Amino acid sequence: MVRIAVAGATGYTALELIRILLRNPEVQITAATTRKDGETPIGTIHPSLTGRLELNCADLSVAQITDRADFAFCCLPHAASAAVISDLLDVGVRVVDLSADYRLNDAEVYKQWYGVKHPDPGRLGSTVYGLPELFRDRIADQNLIANPGCYTSTSILALAPLISRGLIEPTGIIIDAKSGVSGAGRAPKQNTLFAECNDSISAYGVGGHRHQPEIEQVLSEVSEQNVDVVFTPHLIPMDRGILATIYARPSTEASEAELMSVLRDFYAQEPFVHVVDHLPATKDVTGTNYCHITLRRTKEFVTVLAVLDNLIKGAAGVAVQNFNLMAGFPETTGLLPA
Amino acid sequence: MVRIAVAGATGYTALELIRILLRNPEVQITAATTRKDGETPIGTIHPSLTGRLELNCADLSVAQITDRADFAFCCLPHAASAAVISDLLDVGVRVVDLSADYRLNDAEVYKQWYGVKHPDPGRLGSTVYGLPELFRDRIADQNLIANPGCYTSTSILALAPLISRGLIEPTGIIIDAKSGVSGAGRAPKQNTLFAECNDSISAYGVGGHRHQPEIEQVLSEVSEQNVDVVFTPHLIPMDRGILATIYARPSTEASEAELMSVLRDFYAQEPFVHVVDHLPATKDVTGTNYCHITLRRTKEFVTVLAVLDNLIKGAAGVAVQNFNLMAGFPETTGLLPA
């Protein structure tokens, strides 16, 4: 039995994480933290868990977490996360970090995009980026995995096959991404109120979203060249799901069919990535850990389209893939059949 | 030219009010207040007003409002509203109050439902309730009108014809009401976040919503008997609109057709209330000041169904009806053609 702590258990990602972990009879969720005072039943925080998990959330110290758990999922805000994780690792708790804290390799870049000094810069650069489709071999024996961002996963899964084989130009790539509102978190903000988002669409963070350097870093690593993207996120009136519509310039004469073959070959053995012929909808993968990808040749561009559920394949699901690899469970445990 | 102040200009109702008032060339919006520090352009608060109204919102004092305006619409929270209104009336500014402060006749009942002592109890009982379809004759010469609640208007418009003619039993009336999320206001709260409300429905305030005593008071007055209702509000994943599904017991043998005739006769001359044969949808009246009503005989009950736009006929639109009556404009100014 693996005893698990969920640090920062009040948000949407934590809820999905708990739902998935409850499907694995060999793990037990033994701790859940919140910064709120007192003890709050998890079913009060997440009514959908009523009758499914008896556990109180509380503002637990690192010592209390360590006492109860062998493994922690950190769903805390950036900076807060690294502060806790550093302590957890010191006492032997293994961690999947769902914040952005250990994704970027460079503390300066981190500071530039996140506006704060990194609390644990020594681990940057050596922490493995937890995208099993690209870095599976490095994950199992780690004590800390940096779980990818949701936009990032979508974009990387869509582009990695083509860019790593030199089939598209590495610069001037346009990623026009669309996300459901759950991606903005559960803390009350005016711009994520129902009456603001419903029946409307808008772009945000044009040219300045934090997932852009993350995408560039990973794709540069994968393709061993400098990759440069323009990333535009949009808020869509839906709960969950990301669609990335990506425009790249082919660097060869490869036909649409040939490029599709490259995608299919790349993901042939992957349990969670399906290359599809049709234009995918986010709803096709809602509530699952799947990513669906296709592409089209459109004039001088190749248009790649990828969808996933931002809370699952874009967060909690891939976190469990990483956990399963680290803990020695089959990678699909709790995730398949969907 | 009537100079108008909007007190509490940052919410959804204020926005609708401004949109409607901009259609009357003989009024000018000269003041808009917010409790936020500094001067904020109205187009920053309500991006849809960009290029349509040049006006800064600020935390204006009563003296500043008085200086700029002859007439005020108060969109402030309850209790805060009465505190300001009392001062405005003293210096001769006429007011339509969109809060609940002057709707109930009794300061004790107010305290019981709103949890605070009424700041201006002396005006309770003598303030006219601003539902022109019932109290038109009393509105024009008032200096203060209590604008009705949104659930209240829907329920009263649906029930008044039958209850005032003694065609339904005055007790045991069930009002199952459904409202769009804008009714909960624009202040950030977790339960009105998009990802909480979307694709979901729930009841709230079962048996304890503040519009229940208001409905009972007005219907009792209209029918000169003690009216008793059970009121259940629900939150619907839509921006705006209220549907009230009302179950009452007929007190006569009147047929469905006869009851429909009563509705039609009652509202025959009303510009904003349409009695319809079909089952109305809230979308039929979205963005307008109309109310659509129908009824069905269902076993031992009569089921009355009414829809309106909670922000317009349920708030800003009826406020402008009241204003038009008070200021001597045709009642439909700014509201028709829709």
Place this chain on the structure above:
Amino acid sequence: MVRIAVAGATGYTALELIRILLRNPEVQITAATTRKDGETPIGTIHPSLTGRLELNCADLSVAQITDRADFAFCCLPHAASAAVISDLLDVGVRVVDLSADYRLNDAEVYKQWYGVKHPDPGRLGSTVYGLPELFRDRIADQNLIANPGCYTSTSILALAPLISRGLIEPTGIIIDAKSGVSGAGRAPKQNTLFAECNDSISAYGVGGHRHQPEIEQVLSEVSEQNVDVVFTPHLIPMDRGILATIYARPSTEASEAELMSVLRDFYAQEPFVHVVDHLPATKDVTGTNYCHITLRRTKEFVTVLAVLDNLIKGAAGVAVQNFNLMAGFPETTGLLPA
């Protein structure tokens, strides 16, 4: 290995059924029918099944179904369903019927509400109604189970504890029910287009919905008295979920706490029904086979509120409960953990 046919595989219920059955390694979906010509891959009909199930849908004859399957789920329209089922039963295929065909006990009542002569009247009255929470003991050895309607399940689960113990009056019960649009099926109709339903709510079939006699029949049977309800369905702009808000008159002086105890005791051993203290939202149970119920004492009424996912606990999930009981699997197989 149980070989399974899904008759009428193109709709939303069939999709949920397939998803659930794929989680049981001891069953195999071997046939899926559609009235469309030719062979269509199931992944073309339901893109979310891409890569999860390799199976072609076709217009299979009863002989072809019999050849491939031991067990059939019928998701056909009413009347069409009974015509097929009668033949399937004759050759020994066991059936859960998700249509309305075998729910009512009386062929005359069926004709009155469904407008057609029943194709297989001989089985009416003896077919077991597949609501395991009430009729579990009778299900296992049946060859045909009538799966309940979605509104029906919600209403019956909410009312059965109180009515069977004589705690509420059996007549004048008002069921104000709200459903997501998937309940109206996947066949293109103007009134279920996105641009018609979105951001709107309306009632439909007031006083004349087919689930009303079904509710009355089952509650009458359970309570051994004549039960009479007024049922009003509403279309809510959400994919799935039903909320029933039910108003009944208590027949005793029982307090709210005492009535809640009755609910809790009634469902104490049930894996899928949770009695909750809070007011439940449909989203709390979306994608699961759970039903959440609570109640409130409101003046002279008791208001019972129940939510479930119309496609799962209201259709495919309960169908799998029935199947599991019939096939000898644990009742929760494929359904828990959710």
Place this chain on the structure above:
Amino acid sequence: MVRIAVAGATGYTALELIRILLRNPEVQITAATTRKDGETPIGTIHPSLTGRLELNCADLSVAQITDRADFAFCCLPHAASAAVISDLLDVGVRVVDLSADYRLNDAEVYKQWYGVKHPDPGRLGSTVYGLPELFRDRIADQNLIANPGCYTSTSILALAPLISRGLIEPTGIIIDAKSGVSGAGRAPKQNTLFAECNDSISAYGVGGHRHQPEIEQVLSEVSEQNVDVVFTPHLIPMDRGILATIYARPSTEASEAELMSVLRDFYAQEPFVHVVDHLPATKDVTGTNYCHITLRRTKEFVTVLAVLDNLIKGAAGVAVQNFNLMAGFPETTGLLPA
């Protein structure tokens, strides 16, 4: 009094058109056509018009239309529209055509994209494209105006200022466009059902949407060079609204501020186009004839963002602008104040 016919009155665009025209006391809607048999009250087709317009829809002949109207708005499907319009023009009825029939200059291009031979090729090339912001001077004295497509208007309004001044490269422009579902019309189709579109997003017609040649034709004309765009439409779970996110390569060193100035100058006198500093949301312009535009410099691209209401500024509103110009009313009649 101008007597007006609406040919094809059952769809969403026709409804908006009627709503707008009802605000002009000097016009009268005297005919409305549908291909359905018999006479159907307009309030049955569009419940929101109940009590607002007394008119029956019928399958009127050209002679009947001519008899009743001086002016026609054609909201018919492509090809059907040109067939009727040709006859209407012959007898002196002036027309705004909301179909695509007279937008393209070349009958061969029309056939390639619309799959049918053009019914009235002689008028192609000489019919004025009804985008008043670009072609106002040519509209007033026409008898036929080709009303622009909704995606087209959004894209052209966003790009015209920059491309006509040579500030962006004319090729390799990417238009990633997002539209509400009403753009797909009111005819029942599975892919526009609520339960298909809600809570989901997908691209469609990638590289092959009919508005692409229209955008290229008009921008080429405006900039007197060959303009080439890649156009990707997406279906958004909202009723109405279009957001175009456009990526172009600057051809000068102009800064973001300088490019913004160009936009502002270009539209300085336009009543319906506002250049805004913030990132616009479609909701900012819902229900109005406004278009909001902004831009950002993002690495080697300029990203232009534009929003409008596809049914109003993208269809019925601009049609009324054209009508007003043709009929001698102020261009903003019925449209401002919004």
